[in-house]
Amino acid sequence: MVLAKKYIVLKPFFGEPKNSDFQIVEERLPEIQDDEFLAKAAYISVDPYQRVKLGDKYPCDMIGSQVAKVIESKNKDYPVGSWVMGHFGWRTYTITKPSDEKFCNQKPYLYRLPDFGNLPVSLGLGVCGRVGNSAYFGFTQICQPNAGETVVVSGAAGAVGQIAKILGCRVIGFAGTDEKCKWLTGELGFDSAGNYKNVNIADFLRENAPNGVDCYFDNVGGELSSIVISQMNQFGRVAVCGAISSYNETEPENRKATILQPSIVSKQLKIEGFQVNRFANRTTEGIKQNLQWIQEGKLKYREHIIDGFESTADAFIGLFRGANTGKALVRII
Numbered sequence: 001m002v003l004a005k006k007y008i009v010l011k012p013f014f015g016e017p018k019n020s021d022f023q024i025v026e027e028r029l030p031e032i033q034d035d036e037f038l039a040k041a042a043y044i045s046v047d048p049y050q051r052v053k054l055g056d057k058y059p060c061d062m063i064g065s066q067v068a069k070v071i072e073s074k075n076k077d078y079p080v081g082s083w084v085m086g087h088f089g090w091r092t093y094t095i096t097k098p099s100d101e102k103f104c105n106q107k108p109y110l111y112r113l114p115d116f117g118n119l120p121v122s123l124g125l126g127v128c129g130r131v132g133n134s135a136y137f138g139f140t141q142i143c144q145p146n147a148g149e150t151v152v153v154s155g156a157a158g159a160v161g162q163i164a165k166i167l168g169c170r171v172i173g174f175a176g177t178d179e180k181c182k183w184l185t186g187e188l189g190f191d192s193a194g195n196y197k198n199v200n201i202a203d204f205l206r207e208n209a210p211n212g213v214d215c216y217f218d219n220v221g222g223e224l225s226s227i228v229i230s231q232m233n234q235f236g237r238v239a240v241c242g243a244i245s246s247y248n249e250t251e252p253e254n255r256k257a258t259i260l261q262p263s264i265v266s267k268q269l270k271i272e273g274f275q276v277n278r279f280a281n282r283t284t285e286g287i288k289q290n291l292q293w294i295q296e297g298k299l300k301y302r303e304h305i306i307d308g309f310e311s312t313a314d315a316f317i318g319l320f321r322g323a324n325t326g327k328a329l330v331r332i333i
């Protein structure tokens with residue numbers, strides 16, 4: 001008999017998520033049945049979307065993905081010892097099967113990790129998982145960049161800007177600390193990077209993108225994005241990936257930003273939101289492309305790893321304070 005631990009969310013988040021919104025409970029797992037396997041969590045992913053994508057019934061199990069190792073199995077496609085990515089929520093042990101989807105209806109719900117060679121399995125939650133695929137497909141398919149174009153990325157400490165450099169673009173990033181900006185222009189090769197907390201965004205862009213912006217990959221929304229969009233070129237393309245600047249905001253007044261329509265019309269812009277699930281049937285293609293770029297030394301990654309299941313809520317809260325540089329993960333020890 002296995003005793004699992006899982007997080008439940010007691011009430012809707014209000015403002016920044018708090019430890020008191022969560023409770024850890026224990027669950028006795030039954031014996032596995034035909035087609036099922038038992039997986040032990042190795043890494044749990046904490047993600048901004050978890051702040052805004054819970055349902056409306058409380059208490060509820062916390063949603064989320066994890067990389068886990070199969071430790072008991074009655075499913076030949078998931079033998080003991082194999083590594084999986086699954087949307088099991090924040091929990092230590094899971095019994096499931098491919099047709100299950102009892103933990104959520106995410107697509108893809110479950111898959112075996114491709115062979116990452118010498119690289120860590122934790123990449124399956126970051127650059128070689130759906131986060132990396134959001135960058136790869138969101139940027140290439142929505143922004144449709146051309147070599148030589150100027151690209152701006154907000155929430156820039158991820159893969160998008162690097163992919164833009166690989167594709168021959170000029171890249172400007174915005175991030176929330178000077179240390180992150182130094183990493184962007186240093187190791188990652190961005191052409192420039194500004195700390196959105198202490199630069200004048202409009203002046204910074206006029207100086208660093210004097211010929212205007214062709215593509216904007218928007219992770220944050222709000223006024224920063226309105227300013228970037230106001231400096232776009234004719235027929236510019238915007239991929240709206242997220243709006244983290246608004247996720248903890250409870251006052252509707254503070255969710256307002258400068259009107260976009262004058263820029264959209266006069267510059268004939270294309271602005272398109274996307275959810276990475278749209279590219280679910282190309283999951284392996286995206287993972288393999290990012291993996292290949294890592295192996296070729298063209299794509300670098302950082303992981304922000306916090307140890308211990310009991311630290312998962314803290315790791316999640318840290319996302320909204322910019323505590324992570326790179327993918328935020330909890331290692332289950």
Ligand SMILES: NC(=O)C1=CN([C@@H]2O[C@H](COP(=O)(O)OP(=O)(O)OC[C@H]3O[C@@H](n4cnc5c(N)ncnc54)[C@H](OP(=O)(O)O)[C@@H]3O)[C@@H](O)[C@H]2O)C=CC1
Pocket residue numbers: 047048049130131134155156157158174175176177180219220240241242243244245246274275276277319320321322323324325326327328
């Ligand atoms: N459309 C889709 O399918 C997907 C969308 N997303 C979205 O992409 C975005 C980035 O997610 P992800 O890469 O997982 O997370 P990150 O690893 O980029 O972590 C979140 C980062 O957001 C920044 N941030 C926090 N608060 C604010 C704020 N008020 N204003 C601006 N930046 C802020 C912080 O960095 P800093 O120090 O720079 O402030 C923080 O480190 C989110 O908006 C998320 O919702 C993610 C996955 C899929």
Ligand SMILES: CCCCCC(=O)/C=C/[C@@H]1[C@@H](C/C=C\CCCC(=O)O)[C@@H](O)C[C@H]1O
Pocket residue numbers: 045047048049052053064065106125129130131134241242243275276277
């Ligand atoms: C205003 C709400 C905007 C929410 C944007 C956002 O972040 C949406 C994301 C989900 C996405 C989650 C995808 C990747 C997370 C990475 C970790 C993982 O779980 O593998 C997917 O669920 C569809 C969008 O809703």
